[in-house]
Amino acid sequence: MSMRRRKELIEVARTRKAVIIEDDYDGEFRHEGGALEALCMRDAADVTFYVGTFSKSMLWSLRLGFVVAPKWAVSTLAIAKSCLDFQSPGPIQLGVASFITEGHLARHVRKMRRIYKERRELLLAILRSEMAEWLRPVASHYGVHVCALDHAGLNMRSVVEAAAEEGVMVHSLNRYYYGQETRSGLVIGYGIADLAEIKRGLAILRNVLKSIRSP
Numbered sequence: 443m444s445m446r447r448r449k450e451l452i453e454v455a456r457t458r459k460a461v462i463i464e465d466d467y468d469g470e471f472r473h474e475g476g477a478l479e480a481l482c483m484r485d486a487a488d489v490t491f492y493v494g495t496f497s498k499s500m501l502w503s504l505r506l507g508f509v510v511a512p513k514w515a516v517s518t519l520a521i522a523k524s525c526l527d528f529q530s531p532g533p534i535q536l537g538v539a540s541f542i543t544e545g546h547l548a549r550h551v552r553k554m555r556r557i558y559k560e561r562r563e564l565l566l567a568i569l570r571s572e573m574a575e576w577l578r579p580v581a582s583h584y585g586v587h588v589c590a591l592d593h594a595g596l597n598m599r600s601v602v603e604a605a606a607e608e609g610v611m612v613h614s615l616n617r618y619y620y621g622q623e624t625r626s627g628l629v630i631g632y633g634i635a636d637l638a639e640i641k642r643g644l645a646i647l648r649n650v651l652k653s654i655r656s657p
């Protein structure tokens with residue numbers, strides 16, 4: 443979002459007495475252009491709830507996230523959290539806090555940025571060369587997944603099912619729609635696949651795309 447749009451959004455939130463939920467769930471992994479400054483760091487801290495997670499930067503199974511909330515909302519949020527599930531496990535929170543303060547998280551994120559960038563580049567290179575007949579990657583610089591749109595009119599649900607039978611798990615874009623689906627494609631994650639697995643997985647996916655195309 444451009445700086446002008448950001449300022450407008452903050453103004454709209456203030457005049458309408460609304461709040462902005464800034465869900466920066468994969469902001470640690472912006473692969474081009476450096477990190478973007480969060481809205482809550484600017485002069486919008488009074489209307490912004492900055493939401494983050496350790497699912498991408500550490501482990502999905504930690505089930506731990508965080509909110510940087512305006513001061514006026516902190517006690518209400520704490521009450522709401524207690525009503526939902528009482529609290530996240532104390533020992534895990536303390537462990538993660540030490541991991542951060544001792545500098546391990548920053549070091550881990552720096553290392554993983556390099557690794558994910560390599561994986562992403564390999565994935566994009568294969569998509570653009572060997573799989574261009576069916577899929578076109580969406581330009582995006584964030585996260586540990588790539589979205590690729592189908593331009594061959596394939597049934598992506600069938601592609602996903604056939605790939606799963608061969609041991610390759612990808613998601614069809616349709617699972618992210620609430621209403622009418624306007625585009626079809628695949629979401630391909632690379633958080634747990636190394637370079638060799640990406641090559642192997644995409645070779646399998648390519649065979650699936652071929653077979654679905656010519657039944």
Ligand SMILES: Cc1ncc(COP(=O)(O)O)c(C=O)c1O
Pocket residue numbers: 465467494495496497502506507
């Ligand atoms: C839009 C969005 N927000 C937040 C998250 C993080 O969710 P969690 O912390 O429950 O893993 C995700 C996970 O992929 C996401 O897609």
